[in-house]
Amino acid sequence: MNNPPHIHLQLVSDPIYLSGARELIAAVSRRLGFNEEACGQIALAVDEALCNIIRHGYDKRKDAPIWLNLWPSVDGQPGLTLVIEDEAKQVDVEQIKGRDLEEVRPGGLGVHIIREVMDVARFEKREKAGMRLTLQKRRPLEPAKGGA
Amino acid sequence: MSEEMQVDVNRDGDTVVVVPNGEVDLSRSPKLRTVLREAQSSKPKRVIIDLGGVDYMDSSGVATLVEAFQIARRNNSKMVLCALTDRVRSIFEIARLDTVFTIVPSRGGRIRVSSRRP
Numbered sequence: 001m002n003n004p005p006h007i008h009l010q011l012v013s014d015p016i017y018l019s020g021a022r023e024l025i026a027a028v029s030r031r032l033g034f035n036e037e038a039c040g041q042i043a044l045a046v047d048e049a050l051c052n053i054i055r056h057g058y059d060k061r062k063d064a065p066i067w068l069n070l071w072p073s074v075d076g077q078p079g080l081t082l083v084i085e086d087e088a089k090q091v092d093v094e095q096i097k098g099r100d101l102e103e104v105r106p107g108g109l110g111v112h113i114i115r116e117v118m119d120v121a122r123f124e125k126r127e128k129a130g131m132r133l134t135l136q137k138r139r140p141l142e143p144a145k146g147g148a
Numbered sequence: 149m150s151e152e153m154q155v156d157v158n159r160d161g162d163t164v165v166v167v168p169n170g171e172v173d174l175s176r177s178p179k180l181r182t183v184l185r186e187a188q189s190s191k192p193k194r195v196i197i198d199l200g201g202v203d204y205m206d207s208s209g210v211a212t213l214v215e216a217f218q219i220a221r222r223n224n225s226k227m228v229l230c231a232l233t234d235r236v237r238s239i240f241e242i243a244r245l246d247t248v249f250t251i252v253p254s255r256g257g258r259i260r261v262s263s264r265r266p
Binding site: 014015016018019022037040041044047048051054055105109110112113116117 | 171173174175204206207208210211214218235238239242243
């Protein structure tokens with residue numbers, strides 16, 4: 001994204017802030033016209049992304065930085081773009097995938113959930129350190145209203 | 149510093165009913181895990197988890213319940229989830245676990261037996 005984000009949030013990797021991040025994202029999504037189900041899905045995707053950073057990226061450290069950026073569109077169309085960045089350990093993008101859901105065991109669901117509820121979920125290594133996750137969800141166009 | 153989640157536990161004969169309240173996320177699922185482990189330590193015949201007071205759950209909460217389900221299986225206990233809100237039910241559907249857990253509408257509801265087993 002070339003233009004500056006409409007929201008730029010920095011938080012530390014402490015799970016107690018997950019609730020605040022979720023509520024912020026859900027409230028903004030609502031104001032951008034997403035329905036209640038979609039707002040919940042977007043907030044869930046952000047929660048899962050932050051959880052993965054805290055648990056796997058920072059190994060549960062509570063004082064490391066995470067940046068959350070928001071743009072109120074997807075390639076100029078109605079929707080929402082979120083970019084979540086960290087300075088956690090870098091991982092091979094090819095290895096980031098949801099697990100086989102036929103295997104019922106605790107854990108490993110986060111990436112599957114993110115990919116399931118968002119239109120785009122793209123993981124990248126940042127240039128110097130950490131990872132970047134770009135999430136996008138389009139908002140369905142409202143049906144055209146009848147004539148004047 | 150963190151507001152702790154309230155989890156009530158009621159025992160009735162061979163049945164233990166666990167009732168978490170509020171949001172079950174990464175900061176709070178460890179409390180639920182601890183309470184469930186304690187509740188299951190006596191190997192009750194039936195474990196009911198009433199989720200009617202849970203308005204949000206993420207994958208850490210789901211993982212906690214999967215773990216409890218596996219313990220229940222080892223104990224030959226029957227574990228039932230009840231009173232899921234639409235929002236909580238949706239994460240079970242996304243994770244395709246809604247067919248794994250025994251889910252009933254309320255504590256006295258009819259039990260739907262799953263075909264998949266953890």
